[in-house]
Amino acid sequence: MIKIVIIILLGQFSLNGICRDKIVIGSKNFTESFILAQMLALLIEDSTNLKVEKKLGLGGTKVAFDALKNGAIDVYPDYSGTGYSMILKKKEILSPVDTYQIVKKEFTEKWGINWSKSLGFNNTYALAVRKNDARFEKIKKISQLSNKVEKLKYAAPHEFMERQDGHRGFSQSYSLNFASNNITAMQSGLMYSAIEDANVDLIIVYSTDGRIKNFNLKLLEDDKSFFPPYQVSYLVGKKVYDDIPALRKIISKLEGVISEKEMINMNYQVDFYKKSPRQVAYEFLKKKQLIDLDFKFANNTDGLFAYLKSKKQYLVKILKEHLILSFGTLFFSFIISILVGILLTRYKYLAKITFPFINTIQTIPSLALLGFLIPIFGIGTIPAIVALFLYSLLPLIRNTYVGIQSIDKDLIEAARGVGLTNFQILKLVEIPLALPVIFAGLRTASVIVIGTATLAALIGAGGLGDPIFRGVATVDSKLILLGAIPAALLAIISDKVFALIESRCVSDGIKN
């Protein structure tokens, strides 16, 4: 008997610890990150038996990096400059090689995280002009513009204008003497239309943005190397780096392989031809002869019906995830809130402490709350449920409390006078009378939870937010609607269903 138990335990152990059969790939929430994650996924599927799980579209560097650190994902692509300035918080601008050496060394020492070699291209800031603008015909390098730009109009994203190492350093370093009324800070989407319509002449862009190709722009060379290097690598978590040596070999196939032009083109394929990141990654690998498998991809120019049909499985999956997230949370928080709400009506001094606390939770922006929870709960379904749970507390507890609190005291006394115990008063008088208010809280909470659950996609918990955020990142409105419409319908339906349940539970004697 004991032997069997030991064998089973050992079996469990080896499954979890030694023979890993699964690898979790993450990505951040923009086109390029999606493509690079899919590229690695395809190569792993092609050459190993490992199961690939994808947690794509994580909401920012912090989320992705924390997830890697605590093992919720095994690998994701990121940029040397991001690791250098955002994670290591270093300021001094160094050469690409030095920057890479520092992040590689410090990440290994601090967290056991390994940086692969650069995949080749550099995605940093760049100065772009129209290809057909005659004034720039002979200009290839930024330094050629020194002291010649007073009459030119110039736009850059807000963050670039504000950063110390952004606009100010840039214009000084190259002696760019823009007239102050020719400088505009702009949202990046608008910037491209502005330069197309010749409302501005020079704009600051990300150097691998697909729109550079679409809007027919050319980049001027940063010949003084002012912009910090942002070379992309795969970051590999400590455990998986040791456990799966094959992964190193696979990644090395991609090192130094992708040029800037190729990356721009891939981003362009996704953002403008609405191809899926996976298809674009696949076509690139095929072209480079890095992959053997043959895949078929649905054509995104098909009609709406065909589109929905091709997404049916996916839609069912994310809908399921969303339902579990929202209603799982509501179920627990409803039970707990009712109990807490009742408790607070019995111990008023507790209410004085509790309400400021749960009010404060409500004011924390959702993304910040998720950010707090990641170090504790990692990424995925659990921190998402915890966050949703915290958000649903206020309407539920407050309405339970207020609902009971606002019952006429004489009525309670009459019931007590008849000879009801405290528990009977709660069960037969207070709760039935508070039900309309409690239901109002439940309906508010359900709308909050279903809406906020879309953000769960940013921490790898899936749900209807997954297509929404991927759609936003890859400028794909079909994909956005694929998540947004069901989410809105779900909120409306659940409100109606709760209203129906309410009208069944609440006595006609207290309906108006």
Next chain:
Amino acid sequence: MIKVNNLTKSFSQTKKPAVDDISFEVESGKIACIIGTSGCGKTTTLKMINKLVTPTSGDIYVNSLSCLGHDDVQWRRSIGYVVQKAGLLPHLNVFDNISLLANIKKRDKKQIKERITYLMNIINMQDIDFLERYPKELSGGQQQRVGIARALMENPSVLLMDEPFGALDPITRGSLHEELLNLNRELKKTILIVTHDISEAFKLGDQIILMDNGKIIQSGSADDFRDRPVNLMVKNFIQGQLND
């Protein structure tokens, strides 16, 4: 039998007591009426007898049992209590309001039904579909009558009634007076009624207790009050109302 000795209730230490050292006894099978101006402490006295309010000092006996050492809930269940403004639960229909305690005690459904039919006759609401209605669908007087039926449901030997006939027209009120006197005569119930109405007190009360400012000014029969008022205030109180 209801008996209180030196009963006092102070809601705060600074203000003067709401009920100030009162003593009286209602013998078994008798009806006593407490009258007095608004705020003189009538409801507070009733609530103390029903153990809804804890006395500051003094003793209470019902059927020779001291209220001390008795479980509050059991005590209240043995007493019928008609609340000042009927106190019906708005989410329950008339039937469920009346049978509230009977259901908790898990009494036989058929017996409950029979008893309620009987009580609806007593309060003169046997006709229409009243049992199905919610309190908001009743007039003020009908609500008060249902409140009385609820207090009678468990057939208690002692009834406390806080202005039970306040919102009733003279005809209904008269018939309920008769019913109450019958109940008292046939079932030997001990009844303590709070009222504003001196003629009602004279008609129903074997004994009348006049309170003012938390104290008992005079206690005795209707004749005592008519013929031998203890002071001018009592005399004026009685005459002022009877002349209306």
